[in-house]
Every structure is written in C-alpha cells, then in structure tokens.
Amino acid sequence: MKKFFLLLTVTSTLLFQACIGWGSDDADDIDPFPTGSYEPVIMQRSDFEASTILENTPRTIENSGKIYVKDNFIFVNEVNQGFHLINNTDPTNPINIGFIKVLGSSDLSIKEDVLYANNATDLIAFKIDEATETLTITKRLENVFPQIWSPEGVIYYPIEDNEVIVDWELIN
Numbered sequence: 001m002k003k004f005f006l007l008l009t010v011t012s013t014l015l016f017q018a019c020i021g022w023g024s025d026d027a028d029d030i031d032p033f034p035t036g037s038y039e040p041v042i043m044q045r046s047d048f049e050a051s052t053i054l055e056n057t058p059r060t061i062e063n064s065g066k067i068y069v070k071d072n073f074i075f076v077n078e079v080n081q082g083f084h085l086i087n088n089t090d091p092t093n094p095i096n097i098g099f100i101k102v103l104g105s106s107d108l109s110i111k112e113d114v115l116y117a118n119n120a121t122d123l124i125a126f127k128i129d130e131a132t133e134t135l136t137i138t139k140r141l142e143n144v145f146p147q148i149w150s151p152e153g154v155i156y157y158p159i160e161d162n163e164v165i166v167d168w169e170l171i172n
Contacts, residue, residue, distance in 0.1 A: 036152040038168040040159075043103070048164045051103050052119060054128060054135035058096035059084065070110045080104055080148065080167040083117070100128075100135065103166040104148055114138065120164050121145045 043051070061084055065077030074086040074094060082105055085098040104120025116125050125139040147157065150168045159165060 036150065036155065037171055038150045038152060039171050040148075040150075040157050040165040041167040041169055042159060042163050043166050045162045045164055048103065048120065048166065049122075049140065051101060052124065052126070052135065052137060053101050054085075054133060055099040055101055056133055057098065059099045061096075065106055066108070068108050068110060075100075075108055075110075075115075077106060077108065079106060083108060098133075104164070118145055120148055120166050122164075 059078065061076060061078065063079045063081075065079045067077070068075040068083075069088070072087060072089045074084075074088045076084040076086065078084060078099075080103065082099055082101040082103070084096055085100055087095045087097045100115075102117050102119050102124070105117050107118050109116045113127055114125050115128070116123065118124075119140075121143050123141040123144040124137050126135055126137045128135050147159075147165050148167065149155065150157075157165060
C-alpha cells in the first residue's frame with residue numbers, strides 16, 4: 001500500500017509540474033486574439049448599413065459563390081461583396097447588367113418580389129424597382145448571424161458594438 005501511495009504522489013507531482021510554465025517570459029508575447037495570415041475588414045455600423053446599393057455598372061465575376069435564378073434574372077454571388085445581376089431574357093446571350101452591393105454576403109433567397117440576403121451579421125429584406133433602377137431595404141434584423149469567419153477558420157476578433165466585420169484580407 002505504501003508503494004502505491006508513493007507512486008501516486010510522485011505521478012501527481014510530475015503531472016502538476018507539467019502544467020506550470022516554470023520561468024517562461026513568453027507570456028507577454030502571446031496574442032490573445034490571433035488572426036493568422038488574415039486581418040478583418042471592419043466598418044462602422046452606420047457606414048455598413050448605408051453601403052447596400054444597386055450599381056448600374058456591372059462588375060467582373062472574380063470570386064463567385066452561389067447562383068440563383070428568378071424569372072428572367074440570374075443572381076451570382078460575389079463572396080462577401082454582393083450579387084451580380086444578369087439579364088437572362090435571351091438564355092443564349094445572358095447580359096451582366098449590374099451589381100447589388102451587399103457587404104459580407106454569401107447567400108440569397110427570393111420570394112415573390114422580395115430578396116433576402118445575409119449582410120455580414122444582419123439579415124436584410126430588399127426590393128429592386130426596375131423602373132427607377134433603385135434598391136430599397138424593407139427590413140433589417142441586426143446581429144442574426146455570427147461574425148464572418150476568417151478563411152483560416154473560426155477566429156473570434158473583438159470589435160466595438162458599433163463595428164461590423166465585412167470581410168477578411170490576406171496580410172502581405
């Protein structure tokens with residue numbers, strides 16, 4: 001029994017010592033919120049909410065995401081940037097006619113004439129008036145979604161209440 005108690009005491013002591021960083025001065029060098037090779041693109045909430053617009057100038061598709069079809073239109077997601085608006089009246093000749101800027105977007109759903117998209121952490125509902133070529137946000141639900149993740153995975157980055165992460169950029 002004495003041998004068992006001695007073995008248990010020695011083992012416990014060694015395990016306890018392994019958990020302690022003896023003499024390490026590296027604690028000051030540790031980043032409590034590591035971001036790896038990417039840094040967040042942060043906007044003030046007021047600027048972020050005003051950034052959703054319909055641009056009448058088409059953009060080149062560079063980093064496409066999901067594709068949606070509604071009536072004679074095709075919507076192609078540009079990851080974290082918005083949606084390319086393509087006129088598909090003539091399926092043999094689709095025409096890129098504009099861009100719907102929705103920062104932090106990756107998904108879209110359409111019901112009747114209302115479009116729903118994630119706008120970084122928010123869920124927005126909006127309509128497009130083809131006659132006036134304008135976009136109107138009809139509803140915004142704030143902080144429905146979590147922060148946009150870094151391309152390297154789930155990294156929480158501390159931000160102020162009036163800030164929103166809209167994308168992540170590669171650090172050179």
